[in-house]
Amino acid sequence: MRRITATLTAVIAAGLLLGGCASSSVADGSSTHSPASGSSPAPVSGTVNVFAAASLKEAFTKLGHQFEIAHPGVKIVFNFGPSSGLAAQITQGAPADVFASASTKNMNQVVKAADATSPTNFASNVMEIAVPAKNPTAITALSDLAKAGVKVALCQPVVPCGATAAKVFTNAKLTVTPVTQEIDVKAVLTKVSLGEVDAGIVYLTDVRAAGAKVKGIEIPADVNASTKYPIATLTKAPNRATAQAFTDYVLSAEGTSVLVADGFAKP
Amino acid sequence: MTSSDPPPAGQVPAQRTRQGARAVQARGAIPWPLGIPALLAALFLLVPLAGLLVRAPWRGLPHLLADSQVLDALRLSLVCASAATAASLVFGVPLAWVLARSQARGISVLRALVTLPLVLPPVVGGVALLLAFGRQGILGRLLDEWTGVTLPFTTAGVIIAETFVAMPFLVITVEGAFRAADRGYEEAAATLGASRLTVFRTVTIPLIAPSLLAGAVLCWARALGEFGATITFAGNFPGRTQTMPLAVYVALESDPEAAVALSLVLLVVSIAVLAGLRDRWLSTGTTP
Numbered sequence: 001m002r003r004i005t006a007t008l009t010a011v012i013a014a015g016l017l018l019g020g021c022a023s024s025s026v027a028d029g030s031s032t033h034s035p036a037s038g039s040s041p042a043p044v045s046g047t048v049n050v051f052a053a054a055s056l057k058e059a060f061t062k063l064g065h066q067f068e069i070a071h072p073g074v075k076i077v078f079n080f081g082p083s084s085g086l087a088a089q090i091t092q093g094a095p096a097d098v099f100a101s102a103s104t105k106n107m108n109q110v111v112k113a114a115d116a117t118s119p120t121n122f123a124s125n126v127m128e129i130a131v132p133a134k135n136p137t138a139i140t141a142l143s144d145l146a147k148a149g150v151k152v153a154l155c156q157p158v159v160p161c162g163a164t165a166a167k168v169f170t171n172a173k174l175t176v177t178p179v180t181q182e183i184d185v186k187a188v189l190t191k192v193s194l195g196e197v198d199a200g201i202v203y204l205t206d207v208r209a210a211g212a213k214v215k216g217i218e219i220p221a222d223v224n225a226s227t228k229y230p231i232a233t234l235t236k237a238p239n240r241a242t243a244q245a246f247t248d249y250v251l252s253a254e255g256t257s258v259l260v261a262d263g264f265a266k267p
Numbered sequence: 268m269t270s271s272d273p274p275p276a277g278q279v280p281a282q283r284t285r286q287g288a289r290a291v292q293a294r295g296a297i298p299w300p301l302g303i304p305a306l307l308a309a310l311f312l313l314v315p316l317a318g319l320l321v322r323a324p325w326r327g328l329p330h331l332l333a334d335s336q337v338l339d340a341l342r343l344s345l346v347c348a349s350a351a352t353a354a355s356l357v358f359g360v361p362l363a364w365v366l367a368r369s370q371a372r373g374i375s376v377l378r379a380l381v382t383l384p385l386v387l388p389p390v391v392g393g394v395a396l397l398l399a400f401g402r403q404g405i406l407g408r409l410l411d412e413w414t415g416v417t418l419p420f421t422t423a424g425v426i427i428a429e430t431f432v433a434m435p436f437l438v439i440t441v442e443g444a445f446r447a448a449d450r451g452y453e454e455a456a457a458t459l460g461a462s463r464l465t466v467f468r469t470v471t472i473p474l475i476a477p478s479l480l481a482g483a484v485l486c487w488a489r490a491l492g493e494f495g496a497t498i499t500f501a502g503n504f505p506g507r508t509q510t511m512p513l514a515v516y517v518a519l520e521s522d523p524e525a526a527v528a529l530s531l532v533l534l535v536v537s538i539a540v541l542a543g544l545r546d547r548w549l550s551t552g553t554t555p
Contacts, residue, residue: 084520151420156503158521179420180502183516191502195403196419 046239047075048246049095051086053102053160053229054184055125055202058209059262060100060250066258067249074242082159082184090115090234097243100231100250102203103160107230119232121267122251123259126226127161127168128204129217130192137198142219145199146174153191153200154178160227161185165201167225189214205263228267316534323531324524331528339506340514341532344491347422347510351429351490352437352483359437359486360479364467366438367445378442382435392432393499400427401500424501425508429490436489440482444475488537 052060057080064076079086079096083106090096091113099116101107102125110116131139137150145152154176155162162181169176179197182188188200193213207216231250237243249255256266297305324331331337366378384392400407400418411417418424452474456466472479494512501508503517511533518526 082520088520088523153502156517156520158517178504180504180508181517182503183498194397194401196397196401 044071044242044245045073046242047077048097048239048242049077049079050098050100050246051079051081051090051094051096052098052100053083053086054080054186055102055161055206056080056100056229057186059205059259059264062258063250063255066254067246071242071245076246080186082155084109084156084158084160085183095238096234097237097239098231098233098247100229101160102229103163103227104230105163106160107232110232110234115236116232116234119230120247120251121228122231122255123229123264124226124267125203125205125229125264126224127164127201127219128207129219130189130200130202130207130210130214131198131217132192132195133213133215134195135215136195139199139217141217142168142172142223143174145176145201150199151197152176152178153180153182153188153197155185155188155201156181156183159184161188161201161203164225164227168201168219168223171223171225208263226265229264319527319530319534323527327524328528328531331525332532334525336505336509336514337525337529337532340509340511340529341536343422343425343506343509344511344533345536347425347429348487348490350426351433352487354426354430355434355437355486355490356483359434360441363438363441364445364471367442382439384432385435385439389432389493389495390499391495393428393496396428396431396496396500400424419500420502420504420508422501422507425497425510428496428500429493432493432496433486433490437482437486440478440485441475444478444482445471448474484541487540491533491537 050060050064057078060078060080064078067076068074083101083103086096086099087101087106087109090099090110099107099110100122101110101119104119104121107116107119111119129139129142129145131137137144139145139150144150154165157163157166161184180191182191185202185206189202189206189210191197192200192202193210199217204216207214231247233240233243233247260266362381366374366381387395397419398404400410402408402411402417402419407418418427448471453466453470456470457463461469492512493510494516497508497510498513498516503509503513505514509517511529515526515529515533518529
């Protein structure tokens, strides 16, 4: 009897301990909390967690550096990945401040979960065929991808680049069966640059960013499909003021010029 | 004072009873410095499983699981894990024997190298496999030139990736068993005229059978759960290379309920295998 009560006490103690750990709030990631003020701009400081689509990697890294130089004491931390995966993480409670998606569909997911309000489009992108630098299978056009024996890598259909690639094939009335459906556009690019596949459908900006590692083949404008990139500061952002400042920076003329230089089109 | 001494009159019976009771309690009770961390560890491992069971979409489960993509992923997972285990047994057991019995120099270095996949992050393993057996890899290029066969993005590629990460588990377990096995039985069989292969087949293997099976189960479980090396080397395509872990990862982005349903299936299969084998084979240190 004594042993049973002793065991029960231990279980309750463990439960309280775990409960106490769970209820204490997650670290907010910013060293100083900027008060949400009315007319005067709140001081910009601390860490900002930006969840951005993989295709934004090069452009946003540049923008992050420029923002940090302009605002000493601020640190921008990026999480690049597939927009669908990032949206799922945000709705599950990941501590993000800003979300930049490669499609309105994934942003709508986040808005629907009340994690963002009033997103703004800041860029758009079109697709391009990427082939290994040496192009061993001599791909020249979109129709080559539908030929038997040609290995094609695409993004998963739920990821924006996969959905947009599917639109391109529908426009061109082609049936293309990939050998692999990668988790994001950079993974497709890696498979192409390693020469493991003969071709992949990625964004025009990714071909440009990869430089000499891959060769790009344009998709005719009449069959190409585009996708819009919305950005929003999240409602539960731990560092709201600085996050809004970064979002405003991306939407500013300076931000747009960096994106356009990388190959993005205006929204 | 030993137990054979005659008890002094009037004093000991109560003392002996208290001492006896304390001794009985000491043997059965768990000391608190060990008990509380043990309890926390058990909770830590069990609460996520409970979470999976509590949050499972039980009502929609039959509909979610009837999807052909789910059945494809399950079939692929089971087939590939079993094939990887078979390959690990065929090649891993001889390797374990060599590591345990060989007197050659450098064996310890070889042992360290072949168990490297144990500590290597699986994605790194996948990248290494691509560089070795991919279309442009050091061996894969020759394979492609001579036979036209490429391993990435094929089911064979999945089996290779899973074997790469899981075989070291088998090798480690079985090597330990070979070392611990009593050589006396093998020597006796040899003196009775059995050839070395016969000794290996009829004496050594049965001697290490419990460890062999434990290693095989560990290997199978590791292969079943493999994700990083599979998605990097074999890619992700439903029906051909999309195993259950990959299917769960994909489903998590579009349909979290389906992901939970898939996770549940994997959990049930794993428990069934581990429970089914545990009773009969995974007892420790059995004598033949």
